[in-house]
Amino acid sequence: xxxxxxxxxxxxxxxxxxxxxxxxxxxxSTTPLESGWRVVELSEVGNAVADVHVExxxxxxxxxxxxxxxxxDRRLRVARRSGGGPWWTTVLEERIGWDxxxxxxxxxxxxxxxxxxxxxxxxxLLYYRSRKPRESGTLxxxxxxxxxxxxxxxxxxxxxxxxxxxxxFAFRNGVSGAGDCELYEYQEALRRWTRPLERPLVDGxxxxxxxxxxxxxxxxxxxxxxxxxxxRDTPDAVSCHTLSYARSEDLLTxxxxxxxRLDAPLRLDACDVIDPVPxxxxxxxxxxxxxxxxxxxxxxxxxxxxxxxxxxxxxGRLEDAGxxxxxxxxxxxxxxxxxxxxxxxxxxxxxxxxxxxxxxxIDVRVRQDLWRIELDDVLATTGIRRLEDPFSExxxxxxxxxLFSYVVREAADGGDPRDASVVLWRSVRAAxxxxxxxxxxxxxxxxxxxxxDPGEA
Amino acid sequence: MNGFVDAxxxxxxxxxxxxxxxxxxxxPTVRAYLDGREAGITSYGPxxxxxxxxDVVNVQFRxxxxxxLAADDIxxxxxxxxxxxxxxxxxxxxxxGCRQAExxxxxxxxxxxxxxxxxxxxxxxxxxxxxxxxxxxxxxxARPTAPGPWxxxxxxxxxxxxxxxxxxxxxxxxxxxxxxxxxxxxxxxAVYSAGSLVHESLRRGxxxxxxxxxxxxxxxxxxxxxxxxxxxxxxxxxxxxFGHFITETLTNLWPGPEGIDGLLFHRFIFDSEPRAWxxxxxxxxxxxxxxxxxxxxxAVRVEHLVVPERPYKPNQCAGQEAxxxxxxxxxxxxxxxxxxxxxxxxxxxxxxxxxxERLDEAMATRGFEVLHPQEMSIGEQVAAAAxxxxxxxxxxxxxxxxxxxxxxxxxxxxxxxxxxxxxxxxQRVIDAAxxxxxxxxxxRGDSDARDLGATVAEIDRALWE
Numbered sequence: 001x002x003x004x005x006x007x008x009x010x011x012x013x014x015x016x017x018x019x020x021x022x023x024x025x026x027x028x029s030t031t032p033l034e035s036g037w038r039v040v041e042l043s044e045v046g047n048a049v050a051d052v053h054v055e056x057x058x059x060x061x062x063x064x065x066x067x068x069x070x071x072x073d074r075r076l077r078v079a080r081r082s083g084g085g086p087w088w089t090t091v092l093e094e095r096i097g098w099d100x101x102x103x104x105x106x107x108x109x110x111x112x113x114x115x116x117x118x119x120x121x122x123x124x125l126l127y128y129r130s131r132k133p134r135e136s137g138t139l140x141x142x143x144x145x146x147x148x149x150x151x152x153x154x155x156x157x158x159x160x161x162x163x164x165x166x167x168x169f170a171f172r173n174g175v176s177g178a179g180d181c182e183l184y185e186y187q188e189a190l191r192r193w194t195r196p197l198e199r200p201l202v203d204g205x206x207x208x209x210x211x212x213x214x215x216x217x218x219x220x221x222x223x224x225x226x227x228x229x230x231x232r233d234t235p236d237a238v239s240c241h242t243l244s245y246a247r248s249e250d251l252l253t254x255x256x257x258x259x260x261r262l263d264a265p266l267r268l269d270a271c272d273v274i275d276p277v278p279x280x281x282x283x284x285x286x287x288x289x290x291x292x293x294x295x296x297x298x299x300x301x302x303x304x305x306x307x308x309x310x311x312x313x314x315x316g317r318l319e320d321a322g323x324x325x326x327x328x329x330x331x332x333x334x335x336x337x338x339x340x341x342x343x344x345x346x347x348x349x350x351x352x353x354x355x356x357x358x359x360x361x362i363d364v365r366v367r368q369d370l371w372r373i374e375l376d377d378v379l380a381t382t383g384i385r386r387l388e389d390p391f392s393e394x395x396x397x398x399x400x401x402x403l404f405s406y407v408v409r410e411a412a413d414g415g416d417p418r419d420a421s422v423v424l425w426r427s428v429r430a431a432x433x434x435x436x437x438x439x440x441x442x443x444x445x446x447x448x449x450x451x452x453d454p455g456e457a
Numbered sequence: 458m459n460g461f462v463d464a465x466x467x468x469x470x471x472x473x474x475x476x477x478x479x480x481x482x483x484x485p486t487v488r489a490y491l492d493g494r495e496a497g498i499t500s501y502g503p504x505x506x507x508x509x510x511x512d513v514v515n516v517q518f519r520x521x522x523x524x525x526l527a528a529d530d531i532x533x534x535x536x537x538x539x540x541x542x543x544x545x546x547x548x549x550x551x552x553x554g555c556r557q558a559e560x561x562x563x564x565x566x567x568x569x570x571x572x573x574x575x576x577x578x579x580x581x582x583x584x585x586x587x588x589x590x591x592x593x594x595x596x597x598x599a600r601p602t603a604p605g606p607w608x609x610x611x612x613x614x615x616x617x618x619x620x621x622x623x624x625x626x627x628x629x630x631x632x633x634x635x636x637x638x639x640x641x642x643x644x645x646x647a648v649y650s651a652g653s654l655v656h657e658s659l660r661r662g663x664x665x666x667x668x669x670x671x672x673x674x675x676x677x678x679x680x681x682x683x684x685x686x687x688x689x690x691x692x693x694x695x696x697x698x699f700g701h702f703i704t705e706t707l708t709n710l711w712p713g714p715e716g717i718d719g720l721l722f723h724r725f726i727f728d729s730e731p732r733a734w735x736x737x738x739x740x741x742x743x744x745x746x747x748x749x750x751x752x753x754x755x756a757v758r759v760e761h762l763v764v765p766e767r768p769y770k771p772n773q774c775a776g777q778e779a780x781x782x783x784x785x786x787x788x789x790x791x792x793x794x795x796x797x798x799x800x801x802x803x804x805x806x807x808x809x810x811x812x813x814e815r816l817d818e819a820m821a822t823r824g825f826e827v828l829h830p831q832e833m834s835i836g837e838q839v840a841a842a843a844x845x846x847x848x849x850x851x852x853x854x855x856x857x858x859x860x861x862x863x864x865x866x867x868x869x870x871x872x873x874x875x876x877x878x879x880x881x882x883x884q885r886v887i888d889a890a891x892x893x894x895x896x897x898x899x900x901r902g903d904s905d906a907r908d909l910g911a912t913v914a915e916i917d918r919a920l921w922e
Contacts, residue, residue, distance in 0.1 A: 047482045072483060086503035088519065091486075137471075137500040137521050444482070 037391055037420070041449040045079045045087050045423075047072045047442040050403055052098045053343070053430040056423045056445060057118070058410045059106040064134055065447065067423055068104040068116065070096045072442035076104065076119060079445075080136040090137045094119040094126060099433040100343035107159025109167040111188045114139060117157035121433075122175045125151035145169065145193040146184055155179075160217065162225070162251050169193065170217070172209060173200070176235040179209030180265070183251065196252055201227075203265035208233045210266075211240070211285030213300075215352055217251065221296035224249050228290045228300050230283055231268055238339040240283050243274040243302055243316070245324070257298070258322025274316045274324045277304050282311055284338060287346060291353030293317065293360055293377075299353040301329075301362045311336045311348050313364055315379055327379045334366055342432030349394050363387060365394035391422050391450055396429075403440055404429055418452040460515065461552035462531070462538050465559065469525035469917065472497070474549060475505045475515045476540050484516040485542040487549070492535055492910055497522045527917040528823065531559045535910070606896040606919040607867065610888030613665060614773040620766035622712050623657055625650045628762035629681055630691070631673070632754040633724050640668055646723040646752065647673040648691055648764050657766045660694055660705070665772035665882045669726060681756040687718030688761040695722035695729050695751045700854030701771075702735055704883055707786075708769040708779035710742060719748035721759060729753070737835040741786040772882035775890040783860045786839055793844030797825040798855040802832065808873050812907030813851065816871070819913045820849060823920065830855050849916075852876040856884055864892040869919055871912065872900035 048056065048069040056069040067079045067087075076094040079087045096102050096119055104118025112133030119126050127145055131138040144151050155172045162168040167186040172179045180200035184193045202210040210229045217225040224247045233239040246254040246266055254262045256272035263270050277283040282305030291299045300316040311334045316326040336347040351363035359376040370387040389395070393409040408423040426443040428436050460476035478484045481504055489497040497520040508515045520538065530536040531551050538549040551559075625648065633646035641663070648658035654675045663670040693709040696702045706722070720739070729751050739747070750757075768776035797820035800806050801813060817827045825847075830838045842848055842858035849869040850856040859868045868888050870880045880897040888895040896919040901911035 044482075088500045088502040090498060090500040092498075131521075131523060135521070137498060137519055139498065140523065442483075 036452045037389070037450040038452070039391070039448055040451050041084070043081075043087070043447050045069070045445040045447055046077060046089050048425055048427070048445045049074050049096065050427045050440045050443040051436050052096060053100045053345075053404075053427045054096060055103050055406070055408050056425055057104045057106050058408055058421060058423045058447070059108065060410050060421050061108055061112075061134075065421060066106050066114065066136055067445065067447060068106055068118070069423075069425065069445050078106070078114075078116060078136040078139060080134070082134070088137060090139060092128065092139065093141070098431070098435045100430045101155055101433070103157075105157045105159045107161075107167050107169070108134075109186050109188050110165050113188075113191075115159055115167065115169070115186070117154075117159070117169065117171070120154045120157065122153040122155050125154045125171075146195045150182055150195075153179075156212070156214075158212075158214065162217075163249075168217075168251065170201070170212065172212075174204060174209060177204075177209055177233055177239070178206050179204050181210050181212055181229075185251075197264060200265040202229065202271075203267050204231075205267060208268065210244070213288050213290055214286060216290050217248070218290055220247075220292050220298060225251055226290055226298050227254070227266075228274070228288055230277075230285050230288055230302075232285055233279065235341050236339060237284050237341075237344060239279050240285050241277055241279045241281060242268065243277055243283060243288060243300065244268075244271040245274050245298070245300070245318075246271055247298075256322070257318040257324060272324070274300055275302070275304070275314065275326045277302075281305060282309075284344075284346075287348070287350050289350050289352040289362075291360075291362075292355065293353075294355040294358055299360060301350045301353045301364075303348055303350060306331075310334055313350065313362065313373060315353065315360070315362065315375060317379060325379070329362065329373050329375060329379075329381050330364075330384065332366075332384075340432070342434070343430040344432065345429040349396070351392070351394050363389070363392060363394055365392075365396060368397055370394060391424075391448060393422070399426070401440065402438075403427060403443065420450045420452075422448050422450060424448060459540060459547055460549045462536075462549055462555055463552055464555055465526055465531060469527075470522050472520045472522075472526070472536070472538065473517065474538065474552075475508055475517045476549060477508075477513050477515050479514060481514055481516050484518075485540050487518045487520070487538060487540050489520045489522070490537040490539060491522075491530065493537075524911075524914045525918050527819075527913045528559050531555065532822065607894040608896070610868075610885050610891075610893060610895045612774040612886045612889035613882050614770070616774045616890070617766075617768065617770065617776045620711065620768045620776055620778045621657075622763050622765040623655060625655060625762045625764055626760070627651075628655070628691075628759045628764070629679055629756060630721060630723070630752050630759060630762070631677065631679060631756045633752060634754060635669075635726050642669045642726060643672040644669055644726070645671070645673050646694075647671065648762060649677055649679070652676055652678050655764050657764050658691060658693070660767065661770050661773070664770070667771045679756055681758040683755075684758040684760065685719065685721070685750065686760050688716055688763065689719045689721045689750075689759050690714075690717045691762055691764045692720050692722045693767055694725040695731070695735075696725055697728040697730075697732075698854060699734070700857035700883065702738070703783075703854075703857050703860055704769050704775070704779070704887065705767070705771060706735075707738055707742065708775070708782050709765055709767050710739075710744065711768060711778035711782050712763055712765050714743050714747060717747065717763065719750060720744065721757075721762065722749070722751045724751050724753050734835040738786060738839075741836065741839065742782060743785060769886070771886075773886065775886050777890070779860075780890050787843045787861050787863075788836075788840045791844050792846060793841060794826040795824060795847035795849070796841055796845040797821075797827045798842075798848065798850035798858065799827050799829050800851055800853065800855065802829045808851075808853070808875055810874060810902065810905065810907050812902060812909045812912075813873075815909050816851070816907075816912070819909065819916070823916070825849060830858065852881050852884065856881075857887060859884075860887045860891070862891070862893075866891075866893060868893060868895040869898065869916070870895065871898045871916065874900055874904065876900065 059066040064082050071077045074095045076092040077089050079089040081087045099121050101121035102119045107115040114130035114136050116128040127142050128139040150173045158170045169184040173182050181202035183201040185196050208231045213228040217227045226247045230240045231242045248254045288302040298318045303311050306312045312328050313330045315329045316324050349365040353362045362373045364371050372387045374383040376382050393407050395407045397405045403426045405426050410421050424446040462474040464473045484501050487499050500519045502517040504515050629649040635644045648655040659671045696706045768778035799817050839861045843861045847867050848859045851871045852873050878899045898915040902908040
């Protein structure tokens with residue numbers, strides 16, 4: 001079966017449209033793209049190293065935008081602009097090698113101070129805090145956050161906002177196959193981080209590690225925080241298994257989808273299992289996505305192998321009775337035999353599910369093609385169609401120079417869903433954290449401001 | 458043109474400038490060094506338009522420092538902004554405008570105080586600080602408030618109630634004696650009336666490092682061979698040290714000279730020989746020509762003795778009577794320059810450390826008139842302090858000259874190894890009695906040397922806020 005040929009509307013659209021190269025900057029557009037977005041501004045930020053695939057970070061507040069990336073000299077940069085003004089870029093001491101894990105996260109506390117952590121893969125915490133509100137030009141390296149022994153092997157830093165708008169920080173302590181997920185909360189009055197749980201959020205028990213969906217914990221329409229993750233037993237990506245879930249009202253006390261309290265820390269035997277995908281079952285970490293349907297129910301999209309060994313998109317929904325119901329949403333000829341160590345190039349990448357009318361829409365990239373899977377309110381697939389959205393965060397378009405164009409969307413943290421910013425950037429694909437044989441020139445980092453008309457979903 | 462350091466921000470923490478480059482997306486590295494040490498965090502921004510229009514491709518930069526910069530970091534080129542390109546490194550100089558701005562900023566801040574400044578000697582102090590407002594005892598003045606390092610001085614203890622003076626006929630003034638007991642020195646020497654101790658005559662020492670405490674008995678039958686005829690004023694102890702004389706001795710004379718035939722003091726544990734500066738201060742307070750008698754170890758009888766309560770309690774607090782005495786010594790009000798009372802030329806200074814001597818230059822750069830009090834007459838010293846809107850000095854007696862300055866003046870005390878992180882209690886007492894704003898710069902350095910750069914940075918923080 002050819003992708004999309006027999007399912008859904010069968011609309012293939014026009015000739016594939018690649019993501020525009022960030023250089024030169026394209027003109028803004030008053031004509032909405034197929035995805036409904038209208039580009040209202042493009043602004044160049046700086047030049048980024050292109051021989052390593054590491055995502056820039058983007059954060060928008062009411063008054064400021066922050067972008068972090070590694071410059072052509074491999075040093076970490078934090079750019080900030082206020083009110084759409086010019087970018088000011090601060091160069092920090094951190095340098096990146098070729099490890100794609102070493103992304104950066106930026107957060108703002110309620111007093112406006114900038115927090116930054118990143119460039120870490122199972123190494124001691126690298127954390128900066130600004131000395132002045134909003135001023136990323138005053139970022140100073142801090143020796144640590146809370147507990148030094150927990151901060152020696154840090155990966156996957158993530159700042160996010162919790163109850164009352166407080167700033168939280170999640171990270172993995174440990175290594176692939178043996179790591180815990182830690183959760184810290186920032187106390188502005190004390191200018192200090194705390195560890196309110198006094199134990200890990202998710203405990204790998206030295207036998208496995210939890211890979212949290214990068215979009216979670218995410219506050220849902222119900223006001224609760226939802227957490228989705230997969231377990232991985234070894235550094236080999238093929239060892240991922242057991243799609244898991246928990247939710248909380250305060251990030252401290254966690255329950256299953258049915259409301260049953262879960263003992264902390266969350267463990268393999270103390271969590272809500274969405275789908276018991278076995279090891280080798282075709283699920284991979286960093287490729288499960290949480291969203292919500294029109295009724296506010298949690299939806300998780302992921303992939304696993306079918307009986308024929310092909311990769312199929314699956315969707316799980318938390319039903320009103322508190323049980324997860326999972327269905328296969330595709331039946332296509334997509335093969336992706338991933339295995340091994342290091343950062344893998346994703347042949348299939350899943351987008352976060354979102355409500356579309358009474359049903360759902362899930363965008364999926366298969367190699368360089370974007371597809372939209374549409375499901376009805378009983379999770380039956382009603383269509384799969386090609387999608388042209390050069391500003392989708394799933395985009396991965398190869399250029400003539402062998403580099404790929406990517407998009408990073410700002411961290412989903414509330415705000416107007418019809419007003420978005422994205423970072424357009426180019427680099428090699430993830431290459432298992434090894435240096436490429438050929439060193440491409442630095443590539444421009446561009447921020448695009450997108451608006452969607454009120455009628456659009 | 459390679460670029461320039463253009464300006465220092467108002468908060469003194471950011472240096473702005475621009476640097477020429479071949480590609481504004483790949484600017485050369487700009488780093489800052491303070492006294493040879495790398496400092497600051499550099500950010501790069503858009504090209505400067507006027508430079509760009511002159512066909513010089515460039516980017517602007519900002520370098521942020523955790524510690525505010527001092528003016529002479531720029532003017533004395535202690536700050537080096539270095540641009541590094543493939544072709545090598547070069548120092549970016551401050552532009553002429555930047556230099557002018559730094560000088561102007563200093564003048565704007567200290568304009569009224571600078572020696573030779575346009576406003577010097579032209580500004581009249583607030584009326585509340587001249588004349589009757591400070592010469593009459595009354596309710597404590599409302600203390601001004603200010604943010605930052607300048608705070609209303611608070612005494613270690615609450616100010617005393619108004620003092621009173623006793624008139625004692627046939628008073629016996631016992632001889633002075635002292636004995637050591639551990640770290641304390643226990644002194645005797647007080648006024649007795651009909652065998653009873655006049656408690657108002659006691660020196661209330663023993664507080665916050667003061668180790669001299671009285672041990673005079675409540676009852677003592679003693680007679681004296683010599684009788685002083687007339688009406689004398691008991692002035693407490695004749696303190697040989699400069700600061701103690703200003704604070705403890707002079708202030709006991711608050712009843713004033715009317716009807717007084719002579720001044721009677723006890724000696725103290727230090728040298729008690731009257732010196733010219735002490736006599737000069739008495740004269741300035743209206744006691745010219747009045748006989749002075751200092752009781753040593755031999756008791757004397759006084760026909761009539763006025764015994765005032767001591768308004769100044771060492772290291773504790775001071776009453777408004779003390780302020781009235783200091784005001785009486787003050788010459789006619791005028792506004793002079795800000796002064797820095799230097800200790801660098803003292804023949805002996807046990808508390809000095811290497812680095813102190815460079816404070817003179819640093820303070821002069823900031824517009825202070827550097828004075829060496831020991832080279833001036835006492836009248837000149839008092840006049841300089843009384844007319845200075847801002848008095849700065851390293852902790853010690855010289856800064857106690859600020860007792861003669863009005864409440865509108867400010868005191869900047871620079872800590873030494875002794876005071877380290879807190880102002881001298883006696884300085885707090887003086888400043889609180891004056892109701893003034895004061896600031897304290899903690900000692901920066903180790904036991905061997907003062908860290909001048911850190912000290913000056915702290916001084917600037919105080920001066921610029």
